[in-house]
Amino acid sequence: MALIVQKYGGSSVADAESIKRVAKRIVDTRRAGNDVVVAVSAMGDTTDELLDLAAQVAPIPAPRELDMLLSSGERISMALLAMSIHSMGFDARSFTGPQAGMRTDSRHGAARIVEVTPTRLREALDEGAIVIVAGFQGINDDTQDITTLGRGGSDTTAVALAAALGADVCEIYSDVDGIFTADPRVVPLARKLSHVTSEEMLEMAANGAKVLYIRAVEYARRHGVLIHARSTFTSNEGTYVLGEGMKNPREPEGEAMEEPIVAGVATDLSQAKITVVGVPDVPGKAAEIFKIVAKSGANVDMIVQNAAPTGRADISFTLPKSDAAAALRALAAEQSDVGFEALLHDDQIGKLSVVGAGMRTHSGVSAILFEALSTTGVNIEMISTSEIRISVVVRGDELAEAARVVHAAYGLDGEVEAVVAAGTGR
Ligand code: ASP
Ligand code: MG
Numbered sequence: 182m183a184l185i186v187q188k189y190g191g192s193s194v195a196d197a198e199s200i201k202r203v204a205k206r207i208v209d210t211r212r213a214g215n216d217v218v219v220a221v222s223a224m225g226d227t228t229d230e231l232l233d234l235a236a237q238v239a240p241i242p243a244p245r246e247l248d249m250l251l252s253s254g255e256r257i258s259m260a261l262l263a264m265s266i267h268s269m270g271f272d273a274r275s276f277t278g279p280q281a282g283m284r285t286d287s288r289h290g291a292a293r294i295v296e297v298t299p300t301r302l303r304e305a306l307d308e309g310a311i312v313i314v315a316g317f318q319g320i321n322d323d324t325q326d327i328t329t330l331g332r333g334g335s336d337t338t339a340v341a342l343a344a345a346l347g348a349d350v351c352e353i354y355s356d357v358d359g360i361f362t363a364d365p366r367v368v369p370l371a372r373k374l375s376h377v378t379s380e381e382m383l384e385m386a387a388n389g390a391k392v393l394y395i396r397a398v399e400y401a402r403r404h405g406v407l408i409h410a411r412s413t414f415t416s417n418e419g420t421y422v423l424g425e426g427m428k429n430p431r432e433p434e435g436e437a438m439e440e441p442i443v444a445g446v447a448t449d450l451s452q453a454k455i456t457v458v459g460v461p462d463v464p465g466k467a468a469e470i471f472k473i474v475a476k477s478g479a480n481v482d483m484i485v486q487n488a489a490p491t492g493r494a495d496i497s498f499t500l501p502k503s504d505a506a507a508a509l510r511a512l513a514a515e516q517s518d519v520g521f522e523a524l525l526h527d528d529q530i531g532k533l534s535v536v537g538a539g540m541r542t543h544s545g546v547s548a549i550l551f552e553a554l555s556t557t558g559v560n561i562e563m564i565s566t567s568e569i570r571i572s573v574v575v576r577g578d579e580l581a582e583a584a585r586v587v588h589a590a591y592g593l594d595g596e597v598e599a600v601v602a603a604g605t606g607r
Contacts (some may be wrong), residue, residue, distance in 0.1 A: 186218045189219065197261075204262055211271060222255060231251055234250075248329045255278075262275070263313050279318075279319065282301065285330070288367065291331045294400075299345050302314070302522075303346070314338065336393060348406070354411060360420035378444075386465050445593070446536075446587050449532040453500060456495055456497040459493045461520050467496065473515050474607065477510070482532075483563050483574065485498070497562075511527055536579065537569060540586075552590070
């Protein structure tokens with residue numbers, strides 16, 4: 182008998198019909214002889230609606246109360262799901278985050294799980310019940326207050342439950358079929374991957390891929406949890422996310438296939454670029470600039486410096502569009518102290534990243550990227566690399582075309598256009 186943890190996103194439980202469909206899927210898994218623990222998100226756009234409501238009664242809602250409010254979304258879906266399972270003749274019990282033993286630090290709205298003590302869940306499982314847990318929430322031991330884990334936190338709830346209970350697999354259900362070699366809405370010939378390594382998945386998620394949340398993948402990697410990302414709306418196999426030393430359970434023993442060098446191409450339109458023009462080319466200026474930027478709360482990604490013989494340099498960096506205004510304000514305030522000449526802001530950039538663990542052992546991977554971009558006449562504005570990733574910044578309106586060409590150049594194109602429910606991945 183296997184223990185399977187399943188997570189259903191908001192789009193999978195958006196209304197009564199969907200909840201019944203999910204209940205049936207859970208019951209089928211139980212019927213097949215498995216123990217089942219489910220982490221569920223709030224129905225549809227509930228979390229956004231609750232955030233809107235909060236904003237209408239208070240400009241800056243108190244974090245403790247906001248968590249109290251948001252945690253109620255998942256309580257609605259968990260109770261309805263348990264009821265629906267009962268009506269199919271199966272025992273199911275719902276538990277809030279605190280009841281499930283999700284213990285977190287005290288950071289409201291961005292709490293981290295510190296320990297999971299699933300005593301009540303084990304009891305319920307031992308008594309033959311299906312266990313339903315409210316996603317995205319926990320309790321802090323010191324304050325005894327309810328916390329939430331941040332947007333998309335139900336993925337992390339599911340993985341943490343899988344780790345604490347020693348589950349065989351953590352299935353993450355959403356409205357897309359799995360992890361693709363690229364976003365199928367951008368690259369129609371993208372293919373579903375049968376597996377991807379967790380380090381590749383982390384790079385893809387950090388660079389624009391939206392199906393799985395980074396924190397959940399990190400947690401799974403640290404605790405050796407096997408993730409299977411798949412669709413609520415089909416019974417197709419999805420994508421396995423493999424941690425260190427894990428094998429794709431669908432691949433026949435001893436027939437390990439040659440791994441492709443590149444796993445996928447990620448695209449991201451959410452960043453902006455700031456250029457600090459005419460920075461005195463003396464030691465310490467970059468430190469000054471990035472201290473100011475960090476203090477503004479901005480999360481810097483790529484950095485490029487061009488030093489000119491004039492004794493002044495231009496420093497460009499990218500950051501989330503939503504961080505740009507604060508960073509610009511902070512830099513402008515210190516312009517005379519730092520001694521730079523001007524600030525430029527560009528929010529029309531796109532970032533394209535090629536990700537693959539095979540880059541470690543293969544040469545010429547970047548040459549393929551640059552060659553493909555040059556044949557389409559796409560100009561590269563910035564370049565950055567990690568051990569298993571190459572990213573370039575291009576014009577935002579050229580990103581889709583660039584992604585299609587690069588996808589083809591690495592031999593990733595499928596034979597037919599991917600049939601994708603144009604889902605949100607949630
Ligand atoms: N309901 C929360 C959100 O929308 C948590 C989740 O869906 O994972 O962010
Ligand atoms: Mg949601």
